[in-house]
Amino acid sequence: MKVNKVINNNLVRSFDEKGNEVLIMGCGLGYKKKADDEIDMSMVEKIHRITDENTAQKLSDLLLEIPQEHVRIANLIIDYAKQTLDKELSDNIYISITDHISFALERMEKGMPLKNALLWEIKKYYHSEYSIGLESLAIIKRELGVELPEDEAGYIAIHLVEASVNVEDSSYVSETVTMIQAILSIIKFHFQINLDENSLAFDRFMVHLKFFIERVLKNQAFAEDEKLYETLKDHFNEEFKCCKKIKRYFLQQKGINIPDTELLYLAIHIKRILNNK
Incomplete structure (x- = not known):
């Protein structure tokens, strides 16, 4: 070359x-x-x-501003994330992760740590990305001898989620977290229960909820299937009543009308987590 x-x-x-x-x-x-x-x-x-010329130029400009050692660490972290995550990441990850890590190291040097208000939710709802965030902190400590706070693992996780090829809006993560919290609150209130958030059943339910919200936000919800609905609705009567409240939440807060068939699938997953409880 x-x-x-x-x-x-x-x-x-x-x-x-x-x-x-x-x-x-x-x-x-x-x-x-x-x-x-x-x-x-x-x-x-x-x-x-990088095939996108605009992204390539932004990365080029960024690499001119950031210490070479910070760039090297960011590359190690991104390579690890790509090997670990079972999903493709957009080229923007090189900009967002590199910029964030360099800024985090700069803030740490100045004694200016930044609290992550969504840390608890990120741990629960984006466990894979958060685990990579923790490993990223370990890489930074090993390579630079700098110990960043756990909050930074959460921020790195957010950048990884936002760099997923299925995510187009940078506000997607916080919006998803807000909706997950609302759905869980509706379920807990309707059934008057607490869910075991450390269980495998809960983790599986979170996976379904994230895909459910992605379909709804992108207007890709399952089409109405009247035959399926009539066949199954009586088997999930109470769960479907709960889903009607979730439907009302989306209609009032987001102006989105969720099809009953989509609600039925959600009801099936709610019943599954209730049975596990």
Whole structure:
């Protein structure tokens, strides 16, 4: 590969074997280099293959501002997240995670920790992403000797959720958390129970709720199926009454009318978690 443009001593632009523009990182990689010089691949630490030109430019600008060591740590964390999560992440993850980690380290150095008001909810509703957040803190401590507070694991988790290819709106996470809390409150009040939030049944229910909310928000709810509804509704009578309250919540708060068939599926999952209780 050849240098197309030297951005700084540690970052150059080039083109891969398919002719796609790439950002190549490495300590001293761009030192005394000029256009058309061969790149010493033994010095390469990271190759960013980003197809969106706007994202590539933003990343290039960001990498100019941030210490090389912070960028290296962010790359380690992102690589770990990609290997661990069973989902694709958008290219924006390189911007959001790198920027956040560098800012968190800067704040820590100045004695300015930032509390995460959604930490408890993130732990419960986004367990996989939160676990990666905790491992990220371990990576930072191992590599830099800096111990960041648990709140930062929650922030990293949020960035991972927002970088999911199925998530398009940066407000999605907080909105989802709010709706999950509302649904759980309706269920607890309707049945006058407390749910075991440390149980496998609860974790399974959370997975269903997140997909349920995603379908509803994106107007991809299950279509009405009158035959299925008539066949099953009497088997889930009380659960369906509870779901009607959830339907009323979405209509009043979001202006969204949820089909009865979608509510029926939710009722089935509510019955399942009640049975487990």
